[in-house]
Amino acid sequence: MIRNLKEVKDNNFDITRSAEEVRNLSFNDHVCLGCGICESTCPVEAITLNAVALDARVGFETYFSGHDKIGQNIKEAPDVQRISIDESKCVLCGMCSGLCPVDALVLTINDVPIREIDAYPHYNAFSEIDDDECIYCKRCEIACPRDAIVIERVLPSRADLVTGEIEVNEDDCIYCGVCQELCPAEAIVVDSETGKESIVIDKDKCVYCLVCKKSCPTNAIKALCRACSYGEYDLDPAKAVVTGNSVIDSNACVYCGWCEGVCPTDAAKHKKPFEGTIEVDQDKCQACGACVDICSCNALAFPVSTGPGSRMEHVIANADYCIKCKACANACPNEAITVVRTEIDHTPTNSATWNEALDAIKN
Numbered sequence: 001m002i003r004n005l006k007e008v009k010d011n012n013f014d015i016t017r018s019a020e021e022v023r024n025l026s027f028n029d030h031v032c033l034g035c036g037i038c039e040s041t042c043p044v045e046a047i048t049l050n051a052v053a054l055d056a057r058v059g060f061e062t063y064f065s066g067h068d069k070i071g072q073n074i075k076e077a078p079d080v081q082r083i084s085i086d087e088s089k090c091v092l093c094g095m096c097s098g099l100c101p102v103d104a105l106v107l108t109i110n111d112v113p114i115r116e117i118d119a120y121p122h123y124n125a126f127s128e129i130d131d132d133e134c135i136y137c138k139r140c141e142i143a144c145p146r147d148a149i150v151i152e153r154v155l156p157s158r159a160d161l162v163t164g165e166i167e168v169n170e171d172d173c174i175y176c177g178v179c180q181e182l183c184p185a186e187a188i189v190v191d192s193e194t195g196k197e198s199i200v201i202d203k204d205k206c207v208y209c210l211v212c213k214k215s216c217p218t219n220a221i222k223a224l225c226r227a228c229s230y231g232e233y234d235l236d237p238a239k240a241v242v243t244g245n246s247v248i249d250s251n252a253c254v255y256c257g258w259c260e261g262v263c264p265t266d267a268a269k270h271k272k273p274f275e276g277t278i279e280v281d282q283d284k285c286q287a288c289g290a291c292v293d294i295c296s297c298n299a300l301a302f303p304v305s306t307g308p309g310s311r312m313e314h315v316i317a318n319a320d321y322c323i324k325c326k327a328c329a330n331a332c333p334n335e336a337i338t339v340v341r342t343e344i345d346h347t348p349t350n351s352a353t354w355n356e357a358l359d360a361i362k363n
Contacts, residue, residue: 021109021110022109022110022111023092023094023107023108023109024092024107024108024111025085025090025092025094025096025097025105025106025107026105026106026108027083027085027104027105027106028104028106028251029081029082029083029104031102031103031104031251031252032082032083032102032104033101033102033104033254033296033325033327034049034082034083034294034327034330034331035101035325035326035327035330036049036326036327036330037096037099037100037101037325037326037361038083038096038099038100038105039083040360040361041095041096041099041357041360041361042095042096043091043093043095043353044089044090044091044093045089046085046086046087046089046090046091047083047084047085047086047090047096048083048084048085048086049082049083049330050081050082050083050084092107094107094109094114094120095353095354095357097113097114097115098114098115098120098121098122098354099357099358099361101123101125101254101255101273101274101323101325102253102254102296103115103250103251118347119349120349120354121346121347121348121349121351121354121358122346122347123273123344123345123346124271124273124345124346124347125255125270125271125272125273125345126255126269126270126271127148127248127253127255127259127268127269127270127271128248128268128269128270129149129246129248129259129263129267129268129269130267130268130269131245131246131267132267133265133266133267134151134244134246134265134267134268135242135264135265135267136151136152136153136242136243136244136246137151137264138151138153139262139263139264140246140258140259140262140263140268142262143258143259143261143262144258144259145254145256145258145296145297145298146252146253146254146256146296147249147252148248148249148250148252148253148254149246149247149248149249149253149259150246150247150249151244151245151246151247152244152245152246152247153242153243153244154242154243154244155242156239156240156241156242157204157239158185158204158205158206158207159203159204160235160236160239160240161207161235161240162207162208162225162227162235163208163225163226163227163232163234163235164206164208164223164224164225164226164227164228165208165222165223165224165226166201166203166206166208166212166213166221166222166223166224167221167222167223168199168201168220168221168222169220169221169222170199170220171220172218172219172220173199173216173218173220173221174217174218174220175190175191175192175197175198175199176190176192176217177190177192178215178216178217179199179211179212179215179216179221182211182212182215183211183212184207184209184211185205185206185207185209186205187201187202187203187204187205187206187207188200188201188202188212189202208223208224208225208226208227208228209225210223210224210225254296254297254323254325255270255271255272255273255323256270256272256296256297256298256299256321256322256323257270257272257320257321258297258298258321261320261321271345272323272324272345273323273344273345273346274323274324274325274341274343274344274345274361275324275341275342275343275344275345276324276339276340276341276342276343277319277324277338277339277340277342278299278317278319278322278324278328278337278338278339278340279317279337279338280300280314280315280316280317280336280337281336281337281338282314282336284334284335284336285314285315285334285336286333286334286336287302287314287315288333288334289302289315290331290332290333291315291328291329291331291332291337292315293331294327294328294330294331295327295328296325296327297321297322297323298318298321299317299318299319299320299321299322299323300315300316300317300318300322300328301315301316301318302314302315302316303316317337322339324339324340324341325339326339326341341361341362342362343362344358344361344362346358
């Protein structure tokens, strides 16, 4: 999996104005996708999308995509903020906040985010994990490109999974340490120092695999796996279950769907704010990698090499995990990427201004 390893410093702004109500607009740069929706929909043209193509290349490590062209001549990562805002123009209308797909811009009115105010439309996007179905395998946590998922799991004890007996006849033991070296559970500690010889078996770690018994040169170890020999008659299946809980950081999640895509039990579900298509014109693509680096969803990648020196020279897109934010299209210096939004799922609004903005995003 390609993972964005670029460290981005916060370049946040915070605008507050007071009248009969207190309005505050804050921005978190590390959450921003570089999609440009805020710039294109701002009614007073107060927002400018900065050079996201440059931003995409900032701090790039050559092992990130395996494509060394991007890493050339990069000495030090400059401090680049993805958007700029002209405070003298901003009227704190909240359109940028309401239309931002990842809440990088947050407008509050009397300390209440407009996402929580019914009069303002918002996207019906979500990501969730059903703990009743989750087996806490951590595949979603590993796959998440934004590190937005944390799986906390509690493992059963070995004693609840296997049962048996083990003992050492120290009259026969020569303290050679063979059993300690071979024990896969690291349950045996042997002290071979002359005059201090001892052997200790930690039964909480022992899995009764019988490796120690079979390897002992003097047959000093007697062991039996009762579960193997007589069946699991004394094991409680309820105690053998992995338990835990899952946490999704809503501030980091971009609703890409990797969690649902890799989940083996269908416990993870998601809904994107936008539906549509993404296409890469391979004739125009120059494999600069700017799109790969800026994509927050790991939806763009260079194909895996099939052999020494056989590297594909064009980017491929995985539409299943693309959120149609258009950051890649903004970053591409050759206009090789076309993203079309066909559907936007949002709460209804009677405001003609907001409906026009939503239609503009789709078209």
